[in-house]
Amino acid sequence: MYYPYFRGKQYELIAVRETAQLLAKSKFIPIIEPVKKSLSPLKTCLDTVCKANGEAIVIVNPKHGDYKKDGEAIFQLLNRDYKEKNNISAGIYLTERNTIQDALKLYTDNINKNPSFIYDGFSEHKLLSDFIKLSSPSIKSIFFERKNSSRDIKYYDGTKRIIIGDGFEKRKNAEYLEIEREKFSDLHLTYKKSGMDGFGDFLTVGDGYSEKGGPAYAVAIHITFIDKDKGDVMYVYHFVSFTNDTSSDPGGKFSQALDELIKKIERGRSHILETSAIIEFRRLHQEEHFPGLGYVKKLSMKHHIETLADFFSS
Structure with a gap:
């Protein structure tokens, strides 16, 4: 089914926590790549997933962030706190730098955590696929x-295959002023026809990863929707502030972007689902409150999950 990919920043982990019940009910399985040194927020997140009887895949050798050189602490966390919990499994991240020997060693090290393989430039597919077919065709290849x-x-x-797309075109926020809406993805419609067992995406954050933050000259709210007038393809709206000459007054910029979102919904025929995230955006608009940019991204991601859950439930 659906495998949303999270990079494990604080607001992303909170999004998983706050949708844990829905993720479990929908049989959605989040993939989490830990990128921050403190694993306490990750543990809180995984505990919530377990309490909801959901599943999650945690990457034990991240490509990005504080554990890109050594993921031993992640390995220890999984084997100490989730040893008997089969719903929390290990993800093995393979890039162009990894050999078949690396892949097999990581598999052996994590065999008790039902490992999956995630491919990002890995080249020795023939050898690894032969191994999977011989040892366990139920291993997920992502x-x-x-x-x-x-x-x-x-x-x-003949094995379990998941395809992860990136429907979010990342730009500078101000550049979205020229693009009110654009196509996000049709993987939710096509993955089965392509022979896949599931699909995923990077939600409304995108694949690009940066450890640096900075002042925002423009504030953008990204809201996905299923367009029933276009064969249920998923699109994304970009609602953007318009006083973007300086990085001052992020709250005011958020208010401008939020005004555009609410106007679009109130006009009708926006196809935006009235999710709990949209209800929260409405509350923020009514109270004229700016909760911070991380909170806004969290709401956007929650809305994306709720939209896909509604699509598959109906």
Whole structure:
């Protein structure tokens, strides 16, 4: 089914926590790549997933963030606190730098945590797919759509395959002023026809990762929706502030973007689902309150999950 990919920043982990019940009910399985040194927020998140009887895949050798050189602390966390919990499994991240020997060692080290493989530039697919077919065809192979060819994926015919797309085109926030809406993805419609067992995306954050933050000259709110007039393809609206000459007054900029969102909904025919996240945006608009940019991103991600859950439930 659906495998949303999170990079494990604070607001992303909170989004998983706050949608844990819905994720479990919908049989959605979040993939989490820990990027921050403190694993306490991750543990709180995973505990909430477990309490909801949900599942999650945690990458034990992240490509990004504080654990990109050594993921031993993540390995220890999974094997200490989730040893008997089969719903929390290990993800093994393979890039162009990894060999088949690396892949097999990581698999052996994490075999008790039902490991999955995530492919980001890995090249030795023939050897690894042969191993999977011989040892356990139920191992999940998770492919980044832009980093794996159809030939790479075909090696794994007969095994569990997940495709992760990136429907979010990342730009400077002010640039979205020229693009009110654009296509996000149709993977939720096509993944089965492509022979996949599931699909995923990077929600409304996108694949690009940066450890640096800075003042925002413009504030943008990204809201996905299923367009029933266009064959249920998913699109994304961009609601953007318009006084973007300086980085001052982020609250005022948020108010401008939020005004545009509420206007779009109130006009009708926006196809935006009235999710709990949208209800929260309405409350913020009524109270004229700016909760911080991380909170806004969290709401956008929650809305995305709720929208897909509603689509599959109906």
